[in-house]
Amino acid sequence: MSQAQQTLGMMRVGRVAVPAWLPPWKLGGPRGSDVSWAVAFLVPYVAVLVAFVIYPICFGFWLGSQADGYWDLFDNPLFWTTVFNTFMLAGVGVNVMLFLAFLLSGFFILPGRWIKALLVLFMLPWALPALPAFLSMHWMFIGYGGFLNSALEMIFGVEGPIWFNSYELAMALNVLAYIWKWMPFWTLVFLAGRLAIPQDIYDAAAVDGASGISRFTFVTFPLLANLYLVCTLLATLWAVADFVTAYFVSSGAPALETEVLATFTFRMIFDYGYVELGLAAGLVVLPVTIPLTILLIRRLQTTEVQL
Amino acid sequence: MSLALSDGLAARLRARAPRRPWPVRILLALLGFVLAFWTLLPVYNMVLISLSEDGDQFSGTVFPTHPSLEAFEVLLAGDDWYLEDFWPQFFNSFIMGLSTMTLTVAVGALAAFAIGRMGLRRGWLIGNASLVTYAVPASFLVIPFHRLMNIYGLADTLTGVVAAQVTFAVPYAVLILHQYGKLIPLELDDAARVDGATPTQIFFRVYLPLMGPALAAVATYALLLAWNEYLYQYVLLSSPRNMTVAAGINQFFDSDEAPWSYLMAVALVFSLPPIAVYYALRRYMVAGLTMGGIKG
Numbered sequence: 163m164s165q166a167q168q169t170l171g172m173m174r175v176g177r178v179a180v181p182a183w184l185p186p187w188k189l190g191g192p193r194g195s196d197v198s199w200a201v202a203f204l205v206p207y208v209a210v211l212v213a214f215v216i217y218p219i220c221f222g223f224w225l226g227s228q229a230d231g232y233w234d235l236f237d238n239p240l241f242w243t244t245v246f247n248t249f250m251l252a253g254v255g256v257n258v259m260l261f262l263a264f265l266l267s268g269f270f271i272l273p274g275r276w277i278k279a280l281l282v283l284f285m286l287p288w289a290l291p292a293l294p295a296f297l298s299m300h301w302m303f304i305g306y307g308g309f310l311n312s313a314l315e316m317i318f319g320v321e322g323p324i325w326f327n328s329y330e331l332a333m334a335l336n337v338l339a340y341i342w343k344w345m346p347f348w349t350l351v352f353l354a355g356r357l358a359i360p361q362d363i364y365d366a367a368a369v370d371g372a373s374g375i376s377r378f379t380f381v382t383f384p385l386l387a388n389l390y391l392v393c394t395l396l397a398t399l400w401a402v403a404d405f406v407t408a409y410f411v412s413s414g415a416p417a418l419e420t421e422v423l424a425t426f427t428f429r430m431i432f433d434y435g436y437v438e439l440g441l442a443a444g445l446v447v448l449p450v451t452i453p454l455t456i457l458l459i460r461r462l463q464t465t466e467v468q469l
Numbered sequence: 470m471s472l473a474l475s476d477g478l479a480a481r482l483r484a485r486a487p488r489r490p491w492p493v494r495i496l497l498a499l500l501g502f503v504l505a506f507w508t509l510l511p512v513y514n515m516v517l518i519s520l521s522e523d524g525d526q527f528s529g530t531v532f533p534t535h536p537s538l539e540a541f542e543v544l545l546a547g548d549d550w551y552l553e554d555f556w557p558q559f560f561n562s563f564i565m566g567l568s569t570m571t572l573t574v575a576v577g578a579l580a581a582f583a584i585g586r587m588g589l590r591r592g593w594l595i596g597n598a599s600l601v602t603y604a605v606p607a608s609f610l611v612i613p614f615h616r617l618m619n620i621y622g623l624a625d626t627l628t629g630v631v632a633a634q635v636t637f638a639v640p641y642a643v644l645i646l647h648q649y650g651k652l653i654p655l656e657l658d659d660a661a662r663v664d665g666a667t668p669t670q671i672f673f674r675v676y677l678p679l680m681g682p683a684l685a686a687v688a689t690y691a692l693l694l695a696w697n698e699y700l701y702q703y704v705l706l707s708s709p710r711n712m713t714v715a716a717g718i719n720q721f722f723d724s725d726e727a728p729w730s731y732l733m734a735v736a737l738v739f740s741l742p743p744i745a746v747y748y749a750l751r752r753y754m755v756a757g758l759t760m761g762g763i764k765g
Contacts, residue, residue, distance in 0.1 A: 206580070210635060213632075
């Protein structure tokens with residue numbers, strides 16, 4: 163493509179051929195003082211990266227390099243429950259959330275004044291700080307006298323379960339709380355993606371007779387597929403690292419069974435003083451998160467090349 | 470071009486609804502009702518508990534039977550053992566949120582400009598390097614961070630916490646800014662350069678004004694990230710005077726007798742600043758969050 167583009171990009175001005183536009187990588191990089199400017203602009207970013215990312219990561223790897231912690235960890239039955247819980251949140255929960263967010267972005271793009279007004283309200287969980295929201299949920303689901311059970315009693319006359327005494331219910335509440343908090347953000351990202359599809363493409367598709375389902379399968383989805391994948395990767399990485407949900411909604415109840423790896427790490431180190439065990443628990447997710455990050459970086463690069 | 474983009478978005482967002490057949494309208498209304506209910510339930514619970522009188526919280530009421538503003542009055546005056554540090558801590562949270570927001574936008578915009586628009590050869594690699602932050606769980610990184618802050622002399626300071634928040638906000642900020650920057654034609658920079666503008670002038674006069682929506686989106690994102698975060702504030706701050714609200718809220722959990730109406734009053738007041746900022750910048754958010762991947 164480079165040759166064709168270069169030829170097309172040449173404009174004749176008088177007798178001299180001037181390249182009207184060349185992609186930056188064809189220019190062979192910036193020259194002279196521009197390099198120093200670019201470096202200067204990158205200094206704060208690189209400083210943050212080195213001082214607060216690379217250095218702590220190396221430090222952390224060095225701390226977590228004692229092998230004893232890992233054997234203790236794998237012998238701990240609670241650890242495997244924790245791994246499963248993390249998977250339920252970051253593997254299952256995140257995908258359900260993104261799928262719903264994708265569908266909802268289709269709802270919110272519909273014309274209509276009340277739908278736009280509803281979007282404003284719908285974004286509230288994202289703007290609401292996580293800590294108060296999750297504390298409120300904890301007290302909402304608390305067995306006796308909590309709001310939900312009181313409401314069930316009043317409206318249906320049934321006695322609700324003691325939510326946090328059951329592993330399944332407590333875990334489900336964690337996942338639901340996470341979805342409640344983060345679904346609006348992803349809905350907005352998908353909405354932005356849908357709005358960025360030029361109307362002409364839809365008009366052209368309409369001329370070709372596409373409507374409804376085929377409009378979605380042949381226009382919307384192919385254009386948003388890459389965005390959807392990038393969002394899935396980012397959301398999964400963020401969910402693996404998420405601490406607040408499990409710590410405040412179920413607080414590990416019943417009996418530390420609903421911990422995720424993030425809270426497990428924290429509790430082992432700060433509550434029980436098993437530092438090696440905690441460090442090991444923090445590092446066991448790396449075989450999952452590193453490939454996901456590499457995939458994410460590759461997807462983002464592909465995007466750039468396609469543009 | 471980006472201005473045209475936001476105008477186009479505004480027009481499409483403002484478009485009038487066509488007449489829909491009634492079954493569709495009922496279904497849409499039902500969906501809207503479910504969404505509103507789902508969104509507001511925890512917020513309603515918060516208000517309900519904060520309005521109850523002390524000791525009356527879990528009496529099984531669904532509506533406030535004896536609504537009282539006592540919790541808010543005590544909170545305003547700060548005359549309770551649980552609440553005496555609230556306003557200093559609120560101020561700390563505020564400073565921390567604002568600093569995180571400003572620094573993230575500054576660092577992110579400078580980096581995204583250098584990577585995306587100055588034709589650095591391996592620029593995109595540098596831009597992606599920060600995504601490594603997300604590969605290592607934050608709950609693990611907090612331990613080296615804690616020790617590191619002692620080495621840097623930033624233990625128990627807001628600066629240390631801000632550094633942590635900026636670290637986690639910058640990768641996504643660079644991602645969003647870089648993607649949005651692709652919508653702005655490079656020819657603009659070239660034209661400015663032909664007219665003799667230096668890179669700094671291009672940055673301030675061409676790049677930043679056109680990046681408005683993305684900067685607003687990133688600013689909101691960074692502020693909300695700092696306001697949502699709990700772990701680093703809790704671990705890095707130790708003295709009550711230096712604490713933020715998130716770290717200070719922990720004292721409510723030390724006893725079973727804590728007044729939950731006060732806690733929920735704290736929660737509501739604590740929620741106001743990010744909500745205000747979000748709704749102030751809301752108009753730009755949708756345009757700003759546009760990621761690439763679409764041929765625009």
